[in-house]
Amino acid sequence: MSINKPFKRTVRQFTEKAKKQGGLWYYIMHKDFANLPEHYIRAYLIIQKDFLSLLDYIEPADKNLGTYSFRIHELLLRICIEIEANCVAILSENGYTKKGNWNMSDYKKINESHKLSFYQIKLPVWKGEENLRQPFKNWEFGKSLEWWEAYNKSKHDRHNEFDKATFENLTNAICALIAILSSQFQNNEFSSVDKGLSIGVGPNDGMESTIGGYFRVKYPNNWSESEKYGFTYSDIEKGENPIGKYEYQ
Numbered sequence: 001m002s003i004n005k006p007f008k009r010t011v012r013q014f015t016e017k018a019k020k021q022g023g024l025w026y027y028i029m030h031k032d033f034a035n036l037p038e039h040y041i042r043a044y045l046i047i048q049k050d051f052l053s054l055l056d057y058i059e060p061a062d063k064n065l066g067t068y069s070f071r072i073h074e075l076l077l078r079i080c081i082e083i084e085a086n087c088v089a090i091l092s093e094n095g096y097t098k099k100g101n102w103n104m105s106d107y108k109k110i111n112e113s114h115k116l117s118f119y120q121i122k123l124p125v126w127k128g129e130e131n132l133r134q135p136f137k138n139w140e141f142g143k144s145l146e147w148w149e150a151y152n153k154s155k156h157d158r159h160n161e162f163d164k165a166t167f168e169n170l171t172n173a174i175c176a177l178i179a180i181l182s183s184q185f186q187n188n189e190f191s192s193v194d195k196g197l198s199i200g201v202g203p204n205d206g207m208e209s210t211i212g213g214y215f216r217v218k219y220p221n222n223w224s225e226s227e228k229y230g231f232t233y234s235d236i237e238k239g240e241n242p243i244g245k246y247e248y249q
Contacts, residue, residue, distance in 0.1 A: 002230025005239075007246040008093045009034045009184040010113055013223040015230045026233035028188050032243040035093060038190040041211060043082055044181055045189075048212040050075055051174055055125075058167055062128025065168035073154055073165035079173045080151040086180045090114075094245045104148060110180075111139045113246045118220035119179035122207055123171065130168075135176035147172035178210050182217045 002015045006027045014024055027033060054071060058064055087107040094113070098106060111117055117140040123131045138145055150164035151173065187209050207216035236242035 001226055002228045003226075003244075004231050005236050005242055005244045006033065006229060006231070007113065007244050008032075009037075009090045010094075010246060011183050011186055011219070012227065012229050013219070013221055015225065015228045018228075018230050018232060021232040023233050025186055025188060027231075027236060027243075028185055029190075030236070030243060034184065035089070037185055037188075040082075040086055040089065040181065041185070041189050043085070044177060045212055047075070047079055047082060047174065047177070048214060050078075051170075052214065060123060060126045060131075060171075062126075062130050065130060065166065065171075067167040068163050068165045072167060072170050073158070073162065076151055076165050076170050076173055077155055079170070079177050080148065083173070083177050083180060086177070086184070090180075090184065091248065094248060096248045104145075108139060109248045111136065113248070114180075114183040115220040115223070116179055116183060118222060119183065120207070120218040121175035121178050121210075122205065122216035122218075123175075124203075124214065124216060133172055133175040135172045135179060145176075147176065175215070178215050178217065181211050182219070185211065187211050187213075187217075 002018070003012070006012075011028070018024070054075065057071075058067055084107070087110060088102065090110055090113075091102070091106065096106070096109070116136040117134070117138075119134065119136065121133050121135065123133070135147065136145065147169040150161075150166070150169040153161035154165045189211055203216075205216060207218045210217045
């Protein structure tokens with residue numbers, strides 16, 4: 001038995017039967033699916049623009065992974081703050097109500113509902129072998145995220161931990177943000193331009209374009225049949241309470 005309506009801010013693989021119906025992304029545009037999604041998209045697009053500007057000065061290459069600077073540090077902090085904002089939105093809109101301040105142990109629960117640890121993100125322009133990232137992979141093995149630890153250390157003790165703000169940690173962090181956004185909205189940008197009007201063919205790499213159009217993403221394809229979405233948009237379009245909530249508790 002598959003899932004008969006989507007969870008809030010949650011993208012999942014569809015059953016083969018549902019795929020034949022087409023229009024699989026329509027549910028993401030439903031007014032009840034997410035609260036002000038364009039707010040999070042806009043924040044990311046500004047971050048992507050600043051990241052691409054940084055590449056005017058740091059060549060995207062294996063040799064530069066250890067580079068660190070104030071510009072990298074600044075952008076790393078902004079990206080991780082935005083990751084937290086998205087995590088809080090996912091948890092709170094799905095009814096998560098733990099008292100007190102939330103932290104990474106709470107955000108890690110999203111891996112249950114979104115399979116973040118299986119998202120792969122590709123940097124399209126890169127010299128070397130490190131252009132494909134799986135930023136949440138450590139969660140699959142019960143380990144912490146190295147780029148997140150680098151963010152925390154360089155934020156709380158910049159004098160001694162400034163060299164943790166590296167280009168490698170920055171690229172992992174922005175790939176993590178892309179994974180979280182993709183796991184909520186695919187590549188929908190909630191703009192006034194119809195998605196169907198987009199024209200262009202990407203590289204034949206088994207991946208898809210992301211919000212902002214620069215990076216590439218490979219979505220998890222290892223959902224069990226009982227975890228997959230099995231609805232069509234017509235099933236939920238006019239129904240009562242068409243969007244469900246994932247029970248994190």
